Amino acid sequence: MTEAAVGFYRRMKDLPSTHLLGTGTAMCAGCGGLEALHEIYDIIGDKSIFVNAAGCMTLLSVYPFTPFRGSWLYTAMASAPAGAQGVRDALDILKAKKQITDDEDMQVVVLTGDGSAYGMGLSATSGAMERDLDFLYICYDNEGYGNTGQQYSGATPHAAKTSTSKGARGFAGFKKDLFSIWAAHQPAYVATVIGAEPLDLAKKIEKARSLKGPRMIIALSPCPTGWDYDPKETVNIGKLAVKTGVWPLKEYINGKVVHTKIPRQRQPLEDYLKCQGRYKHLFEPQRNEVMLNQLQQKIDQYWDNING
């Protein structure tokens, strides 16, 4: 993509109105991850090869059906970036041997859930960034091992109920800051996106597409099944994640972190929590004021540091 083409997505009207990703996939109705992926795929385009670690989205391509228009490679949970290295090398060899032209080259895209990105696959990802592998990494982050019934993962937020943290206090750990972990490797690009903010997403994917080297995307993916809410609320909850400051939309480029959407008047965190069954124990049978305050404080601290 040429420099001139960057910056095409300025208004909602610029978003694509027909879609590249095939319908008929096995993702749940109202899947926030699929929403982000279909928005992303429209911008990456069909000249792409997806390398998919085990997770919900393994079920996108079940022989003989695939929603993709290019190839798809399935890897074990910890090794999608290693798979991407092989695909990238193969394309480079084909190019060097002049068996494909530069025009026929493809984007190599890693697609994993948070279980792989925040945990099992972190080492392979670190290695790929260290080798400056030219690839795009998309993590759909639904904050737990969704495909197997929402056990906690390294992305599960503090106090959320999962099938392995069911007590009155929910998950005792804290969500890893994967954005910072990735940015510490100084790759070409790191960004957070969400399907509920499609214009912000489009701008970032467009930018990522125009760069070389490791380009890393984390898409917060509201999950009706794992987070326990009505599927129709996926976009509302996604918007609330941004408005309450839970999910900061930001990017890392040229050594700097820039927030792309700063909620000027942050909505109380409670608005985000109370519409999800996984936080019900914070409100029933009685309100857990201590925990609610702690959670709000954590968000406030983050934004105090940003806003200075």
Added chain:
Amino acid sequence: MYRIRLHGRGGQGMKTASRILGSALFLEGYEVQDAPRYGAERRGAPIFAYVRADKQPINERGIIASPDLIIVADDSLVPVAAAGVLAGVDADCVLLINSDDDKETWRQRLNFKGKIYTLPVETEDRAELRFIGATCSGAAACLLGIISRESLTQAIQTELSALGMAVINTNLTKALAAFDHMQTAAGCVSEGKAILATDYQSPDWVQLPFEEARTSAPAIHAAATSVNVNTGVWRTLRPVIDYQLCNKCWWICSTFCPDGAIDVDDNNTPQIDYQHCKGCMICVAQCPPHAISSVAEELAQANEKKAAKRKQGVRS
């Protein structure tokens, strides 16, 4: 041995229903197995669960091929091939189905030789069938004739203990009402014969010879073949656009639809692809002028049929 197979859609509580039946049978002194089938456990997908109960130790494992009692929480599953509701039935099998159509209709429709019992549907909207699992387990407990009201009550209290008293009480009311409703048919399910390992018949599959990977590895040579999968059958609610109200916006419904099942044509008019719309209703929630409303899928299909008939009538 009693072999019970439960069919429902993800979210209707059939796994819980199987656990309730399992616990109740255990309380009655039976050896019990209850297990859901691992697979697509997402909302709306066909879900299977199995219960075995015997006074002897149970050596059988795996899915139940020839059930003595089939429980169907959602009658829209019957025509879904992947649900396999009628797999392995014989004349001794009892079918319990949650449906507004009466048992005579079902007998003729399915040419079913065994006994059929129906549970009247309480709501038009399948998305509202939140307690159907408990209702089914109550009715089934009565049909089995070996579970007392007390054991059923205790099993529900145990299995739902994490959900709080209000939820337990609603489920209890529904389950016990269904238990009482079935009294005239109490004990109609009979135990199936023991199945011996020597009687095992391997499934009717095609044996593929071993070939080297480059020959036998599956390859898909066409793009976006997933469109051949009709995910529209998942839908319990249907989004319907009122084009009078649609303000031909900047494609909000089309962008937010997770499945990409809404495209906008050259006149900026959105078109919903009902072959693939899963009925998540995000478009209904997001449309700024509220031009999209949700209609119960069953009602929408009935209206379509009526309209088609009317059209035919006009023609002839």
